Amino acid sequence: MDIFLQQLINGLVLGSIYALVALGYTMVYGILELINFAHGEVTMIGAMVALSVIGLLLGAMPELPGILVVLAGVLVAIPACMLLGYAIEKIAYRPLRKAPRLAPLITAIGVSIILQNVAMLVWGRQYVSFPRILPEGRHEIWGAHITDLQIFIVVLSLSVMASLWLLVQRTRLGRAMRATAQSKEVAALMGVNVDKVISATFLIGSAIAAIAGVMVSAYYGLAHYYMGFLLGLKAFSAAVLGGIGNIAGAMLGGMLLGMIEALGAGYIGDLTGGFLGSHYQDVFAFFVLILVLVFRPSGLLGERVASRA
Amino acid sequence: MGFGRRNTLILSLILAGALSGCGKKAETDSDITVIKIGSVSPLTGPQAHIGKDNENGARLAVDEIHAQGLTLGGKKIKLELLGEDDQADPKTATIVAQKLVDQGVQAVIGHLNSGTTIPASKYYHDAGIPQISPSATAIAYTAQGYKTAYRVMANDEQQGRALGQFAVGKMGAKRIAVVDDRTAYGQGLADEFEKAAKAAGGTIVAREFTNDRATDFAAILTSIKGKSPDLLFFGGMDPQGGPMAQQMKRLGLNAKLLGGDGLQNINFIKLAGTDAEGVTASSPGLPLEAMPGGPAFKTRFEAKYGAIQVYAPYAYDAVQVLVAAMKKADSADPAAVLAVLPQTDHQGVSGQLRFDAKGDTQGGAVTVYQVKNGAWAVLETVK
Numbered sequence: 145m146d147i148f149l150q151q152l153i154n155g156l157v158l159g160s161i162y163a164l165v166a167l168g169y170t171m172v173y174g175i176l177e178l179i180n181f182a183h184g185e186v187t188m189i190g191a192m193v194a195l196s197v198i199g200l201l202l203g204a205m206p207e208l209p210g211i212l213v214v215l216a217g218v219l220v221a222i223p224a225c226m227l228l229g230y231a232i233e234k235i236a237y238r239p240l241r242k243a244p245r246l247a248p249l250i251t252a253i254g255v256s257i258i259l260q261n262v263a264m265l266v267w268g269r270q271y272v273s274f275p276r277i278l279p280e281g282r283h284e285i286w287g288a289h290i291t292d293l294q295i296f297i298v299v300l301s302l303s304v305m306a307s308l309w310l311l312v313q314r315t316r317l318g319r320a321m322r323a324t325a326q327s328k329e330v331a332a333l334m335g336v337n338v339d340k341v342i343s344a345t346f347l348i349g350s351a352i353a354a355i356a357g358v359m360v361s362a363y364y365g366l367a368h369y370y371m372g373f374l375l376g377l378k379a380f381s382a383a384v385l386g387g388i389g390n391i392a393g394a395m396l397g398g399m400l401l402g403m404i405e406a407l408g409a410g411y412i413g414d415l416t417g418g419f420l421g422s423h424y425q426d427v428f429a430f431f432v433l434i435l436v437l438v439f440r441p442s443g444l445l446g447e448r449v450a451s452r453a
Numbered sequence: 454m455g456f457g458r459r460n461t462l463i464l465s466l467i468l469a470g471a472l473s474g475c476g477k478k479a480e481t482d483s484d485i486t487v488i489k490i491g492s493v494s495p496l497t498g499p500q501a502h503i504g505k506d507n508e509n510g511a512r513l514a515v516d517e518i519h520a521q522g523l524t525l526g527g528k529k530i531k532l533e534l535l536g537e538d539d540q541a542d543p544k545t546a547t548i549v550a551q552k553l554v555d556q557g558v559q560a561v562i563g564h565l566n567s568g569t570t571i572p573a574s575k576y577y578h579d580a581g582i583p584q585i586s587p588s589a590t591a592i593a594y595t596a597q598g599y600k601t602a603y604r605v606m607a608n609d610e611q612q613g614r615a616l617g618q619f620a621v622g623k624m625g626a627k628r629i630a631v632v633d634d635r636t637a638y639g640q641g642l643a644d645e646f647e648k649a650a651k652a653a654g655g656t657i658v659a660r661e662f663t664n665d666r667a668t669d670f671a672a673i674l675t676s677i678k679g680k681s682p683d684l685l686f687f688g689g690m691d692p693q694g695g696p697m698a699q700q701m702k703r704l705g706l707n708a709k710l711l712g713g714d715g716l717q718n719i720n721f722i723k724l725a726g727t728d729a730e731g732v733t734a735s736s737p738g739l740p741l742e743a744m745p746g747g748p749a750f751k752t753r754f755e756a757k758y759g760a761i762q763v764y765a766p767y768a769y770d771a772v773q774v775l776v777a778a779m780k781k782a783d784s785a786d787p788a789a790v791l792a793v794l795p796q797t798d799h800q801g802v803s804g805q806l807r808f809d810a811k812g813d814t815q816g817g818a819v820t821v822y823q824v825k826n827g828a829w830a831v832l833e834t835v836k
């Protein structure tokens with residue numbers, strides 16, 4: 145029982161991380177119908193910038209409490225990523241807004257490769273380790289372990305999702321976003337500044353990416369110029385699973401993917417009597433993804449995608 | 454907006470001019486013959502740091518040989534090192550191998566990973582080019598019967614056997630869990646370890662798998678925890694081993710962590726932080742300080758490229774033994790070099806280099822290390 149509970153906790157934490165990154169994919173897709181493949185890299189840049197700040201602060205003022213140092217890192221990483229996201233949209237996507245849909249998609253892949261290589265030049269090929277300065281409180285529930293950081297990741301990701309939902313449903317900007325998502329032209333005719341709305345989307349998405357990046361590198365204890373790629377791919381899959389373009393869907397998809405991976409890796413070997421090992425965890429996860437898409441092509445909570453395709 | 458016919462004409466004129474210019478330049482330099490040597494390792498991707506280290510080791514050797522001057526068959530020779538990136542990916546490795554063959558390299562130093570070295574070795578074999586890998590340790594590499602495949606490091610059979618015996622005999626492990634990263638290296642090492650540990654009397658209670666890009670091992674570690682092992686062996690590299698050590702502690706899995714040369718580097722300690730303490734790992738060959746040319750190599754390398762990651766001395770030796778064979782054959786012709794490589798005996802930085810009939814090094818040692826106070830300390834060297 146404790147093992148099963150531990151696997152559920154593992155899946156929940158992993159899922160929260162996926163969900164946090166998936167929110168960025170889903171927001172941009174919801175409004176622009178663009179799969180922003182560079183989003184994973186923005187997450188990576190967030191982690192790298194925060195780590196640089198943390199390194200500097202630790203060097204200058206070693207007696208500062210760990211939480212404050214990490215917080216300072218996050219506070220620098222957020223504006224840095226927002227600026228980056230804004231610039232990416234302005235330079236790489238805006239000129240292509242009226243181009244066929246494949247063009248911005250390929251540009252997104254290009255931006256992702258450029259960012260990876262720039263990060264490699266700036267921060268090097270080395271894995272950068274995240275200093276162990278956060279309190280490592282560990283709790284035991286019926287034999288399963290959960291740390292403060294893990295609880296924080298789950299809570300943070302739930303609250304970011306909730307505030308994002310409130311923003312979209314309850315504010316003026318949110319209404320403008322929804323209008324732009326339905327039709328850019330009509331929204332513009334109604335006096336919505338479409339460019340500003342899209343920029344705002346990228347700014348918010350990148351800010352969340354910065355937070356996600358710091359969380360991921362703190363949790364795994366490392367950051368690397370390549371980390372955004374796989375994370376982005378998984379988060380993108382999570383967004384598709386939940387129904388891309390839907391904020392609650394990103395959360396659900398992320399959580400589900402995390403759970404499926406953890407339970408798949410944990411039990412697939414025992415259930416098949418060693419015939420399939422834990423290396424089939426990705427196969428298992430993507431098998432579920434395909435199965436969902438066969439029966440619900442727009443994802444679990446997605447509605448709009450089908451009517452547009 | 455296609456190229457007009459006139460544009461094409463002008464372009465081809467410019468090209469022709471450029472080409473004839475090249476021709477003239479080569480004529481004046483004809484007293485120096487350029488010999489191309491390929492160096493292949495992952496220069497991008499998660500293992501880029503170790504890959505660059507290998508290339509730097511090879512480059513240091515090439516630069517030193519150039520400084521000393523090399524003459525073969527009465528002609529002055531200039532070695533040119535072509536550094537290529539295989540991204541630690543078997544598919545890319547074959548593309549790079551073909552590219553190097555097409556570029557007319559006379560020998561190849563590489564690749565770094567066993568998973569890339571093995572598929573690439575067929576291309577070098579078909580082209581008849583000697584290949585010396587500094588760090589590929591999978592048994593399969595030299596077991597293919599290729600007369601072109603050599604390596605300068607003890608293979609996984611030796612290392613896995615030493616580790617399996619060490620785990621049961623010296624560390625007293627009874628219930629053992631094995632994890633590997635599904636690469637030719639990790640899997641091969643883990644298989645050999647498993648065999649040796651079983652033979653020594655240990656019980657394998659779990660065999661789990663991950664991949665060489667993963668950072669989350671919570672699921673498999675939890676599953677392993679359910680089988681309460683006293684030792685966990687990981688066949689893989691430091692980017693996975695570091696987080697794995699941390700996650701073991703986080704999950705309350707109190708088994709000792711043991712690994713191969715993929716973990717035995719400074720980066721592992723950085724990544725695992727305080728959880729690295731007590732982790733045991735082996736490395737083929739002697740510790741750098743105990744290598745015959747180790748300390749001197751360290752000084753020369755660090756003056757140029759900074760800290761040594763792990764395999765640089767072996768990449769350096771691979772170039773040196775290749776050049777020793779070229780000198781012996783008095784030619785850089787691949788066929789002539791291949792004819793003398795089996796008899797080449799070279800005093801390298803890492804030790805005396807002699808090959809056996811398969812292309813493996815003779816009498817490779819394996820050293821077991823443990824992290825003590827944040828640094829790798831030698832436990833013992835197994836011959």
